[in-house]
Amino acid sequence: MSATLDLCCELISRQSVSPDDAGCQEIMCKRLEALGFTIEHMPFGRVSNVWARLGDTAPLLCFAGHTDVVPAGDTTKWGSNPYIPEVREGRLYGRGAADMKGSLAAMITACERLLANGPVNGSLAFLITSDEESVAVDGTRRVMEVLQERGEKIDYCIVGEPSSSDTLGDVIRNGRRGSLNGTLTVHGTEGHVAYPDLANNPVHRFLPALSELCSVRWDQGNAYFPPTSFQISNIHAGEGTNNVIPGALKALFNFRFSSELTEDDIRSRTEAIFDRHYSDYTLEWQLSGNPFITAEGVLTDAVAVAIKKVTGTQTMLSTSGGTSDGRFIAPTGTQVVELGPCNKTIHKVNENVRVEELDQLSFIYQEIMQSVLA
Ligand SMILES: [Zn+2]
Numbered sequence: 088m089s090a091t092l093d094l095c096c097e098l099i100s101r102q103s104v105s106p107d108d109a110g111c112q113e114i115m116c117k118r119l120e121a122l123g124f125t126i127e128h129m130p131f132g133r134v135s136n137v138w139a140r141l142g143d144t145a146p147l148l149c150f151a152g153h154t155d156v157v158p159a160g161d162t163t164k165w166g167s168n169p170y171i172p173e174v175r176e177g178r179l180y181g182r183g184a185a186d187m188k189g190s191l192a193a194m195i196t197a198c199e200r201l202l203a204n205g206p207v208n209g210s211l212a213f214l215i216t217s218d219e220e221s222v223a224v225d226g227t228r229r230v231m232e233v234l235q236e237r238g239e240k241i242d243y244c245i246v247g248e249p250s251s252s253d254t255l256g257d258v259i260r261n262g263r264r265g266s267l268n269g270t271l272t273v274h275g276t277e278g279h280v281a282y283p284d285l286a287n288n289p290v291h292r293f294l295p296a297l298s299e300l301c302s303v304r305w306d307q308g309n310a311y312f313p314p315t316s317f318q319i320s321n322i323h324a325g326e327g328t329n330n331v332i333p334g335a336l337k338a339l340f341n342f343r344f345s346s347e348l349t350e351d352d353i354r355s356r357t358e359a360i361f362d363r364h365y366s367d368y369t370l371e372w373q374l375s376g377n378p379f380i381t382a383e384g385v386l387t388d389a390v391a392v393a394i395k396k397v398t399g400t401q402t403m404l405s406t407s408g409g410t411s412d413g414r415f416i417a418p419t420g421t422q423v424v425e426l427g428p429c430n431k432t433i434h435k436v437n438e439n440v441r442v443e444e445l446d447q448l449s450f451i452y453q454e455i456m457q458s459v460l461a
Contacts, residue, residue, distance in 0.1 A: 090199070091445045092179060094118075094192035096172040100153070105155035106225070108135035108217035112154055117398075118195050119213060122202050129233060131225035134218040138230055139283035141202075142210030143273035146242035147300045148459050149212040150194040150452070151227065151412060153219030157434050164436040178439040185440045186433040190247025191215070197452035207460040212241065227412040231419065241421045243386045243459055245452065246413050249430035250405075254392035256451060260425035261361065261387055262311055262380035262406040262415060266343040267353055270337075270371045271361075272320055277334035286332040290324050292405055293336055296327070296364035297322075300340075300357065305348060311380050312345030312406050315353075344376045376410040380416035386422040393454035394426075397447050426451070 094114075112135050124139040132411045135154070140147075157168035159182050167173040169182040179189070181221035218226030230428025234241070234310060252258045274292045284400065297319065305315035323338040325331065342353050354372055361368060381387065394402045408430075413423045428448060432438045 088443070089446050090299070091196045091449045092174075092442055094180060094195060095184065095189050095445060097180075098188040098192060099172040100170060102150045102170045103156055103183070103217060104155050104158050105220035106134045106218040106289075107203045109156050111191075112137045112215055112217070115154075115191065115195060115213070115215060115454050118199065122198060123297075124211075124213070129230055131229045134216065134225035136217070136226060136230050137213065138234070139213040139215075140210060141178045142207070143185045143241075144209055146364070147210040147240065148243045148245070148456060149213040149214055150245050150247065151416060152187050152191050152194065152247040153216050153226070153412070154188070154191065155217040155220050155285045156188070156366070157187070157220050168436055169438070171296045173432065174442060177442055178443070182438055184398055184438050185249045185428045187249060187427055187439045188248045189445050190249070190427040190448065193449035194245075194452055196249060196449045198455065201453050207456065209458075209460040211456070211460070214416075216412070220293045223412065231415045233429060234421060241416065241419065244413070244416050244421050244423045245425045245455060246411060246416075246425040247389075248383050248411050248425040248429040249433050250425045251427065251429045253429065254398065254400055255428060255447050256398050256400045256402050256426065258405050258410070259387070259390055259394070260406060260408065260413070261383070261423070263376065263378065263410050264312060264406055264407070264459060265342070265350070265378035266375040266410050267342040267344060267350055268375060269340045269357065270367060270373070271343075273336040273339070273365065273368045275332070275334055275336070275367075278332045280330050280332055283332065288332045289336040290318060290333065292346045293368070295325050296361050297304075297338065299360055299364070303356075303360070305342075306345055307346050307347070307352070309347055311404075312347070312378065315342060315344040315348055317342050329435050336424075344378060344379055350374050350377065353383050375419075376414040379414055380406065380415060381424060382421045384422060386424050389455050389458040390424050390426055390460065393416070393451045396454055397450045
């Protein structure tokens with residue numbers, strides 16, 4: 088059994104449903120301590136975080152990841168117990184195998200092999216949290232605040248999120264789109280459908296505005312981002328009767344936006360459209376993340392070369408997918424790349440990772456360290 092597979096199994100056996108760490112970080116810390124890392128626990132509320140560092144010179148290369156997993160869902164649909172790792176036909180099954188205990192294991196074993204050959208130029212660090220899959224308030228964000236307060240700067244960061252699509256390393260993420268949520272309530276006047284003059288139908292009032300919003304071309308995107316997209320996720324009015332004009336309409340919507348737009352641009356353009364159609368509404372905004380990007384450079388090059396060397400694959404830069412903890416790290420000027428296993432089964436029943444992929448990932452991480460800290 089490979090060291091990476093072994094460690095990944097050990098982590099999967101811990102039922103660390105977000106935001107619980109269930110002892111995963113302790114397993115990792117023991118290994119890092121043995122390598123000479125200085126360990127700092129930074130718990131906030133129920134969330135466990137670790138900042139582990141080896142060396143005090145620049146540049147600093149940091150591995151970032153999370154030990155928490157999403158719930159297993161309907162466990163009767165799993166081919167094996169999601170918290171008892173099982174290898175079948177070359178694949179390791181278990182919750183977190185791909186997102187992202189496999190990456191965590193590969194990061195640790197990569198450091199172990201590298202440091203067995205002697206010290207590195209520069210420093211290595213691990214930023215591990217148990218709060219990525221839920222609200223992500225007391226995790227990476229808080230650790231980054233502590234680091235910034237004391238002026239500790241991460242130069243390069245590899246986030247272990249499962250970035251790959253069909254084969255390991257075919258896709259890496261060098262940024263993410265922004266995500267902005269809107270909660271809209273359109274106010275009208277309830278009444279009998281037979282007496283529309285005595286009512287004010289918020290559905291009729293507002294459909295044209297929503298329809299216009301759906302057809303807007305917000306931007307063209309740019310070299311790194313696809314065009315901004317607007318999606319309505321929920322819409323509700325009426326109580327299920329067919330003779331009452333509803334008194335209110337509620338809608339939830341989301342923007343996934345490129346770096347061509349700011350939160351303020353989107354808010355003002357959206358509100359201008361609404362105001363043109365009808366003014367009696369309330370609108371609440373919630374920003375889940377601004378877009379961030381790492382331009383092609385030292386880190387993206389090192390990652391691409393390492394992937395090519397280990398797997399033969401020519402990687403592709405991408406900013407698609409949901410947001411990630413990279414959003415808390417990149418704004419400090421850190422070059423951030425996400426590289427992890429194939430993401431086809433993440434958050435699903437029978438989550439799995441190819442055993443071979445785990446070993447390859449560990450060798451890719453090692454190559455990246457060798458190249459960036461040469
Ligand atoms: Zn993840």
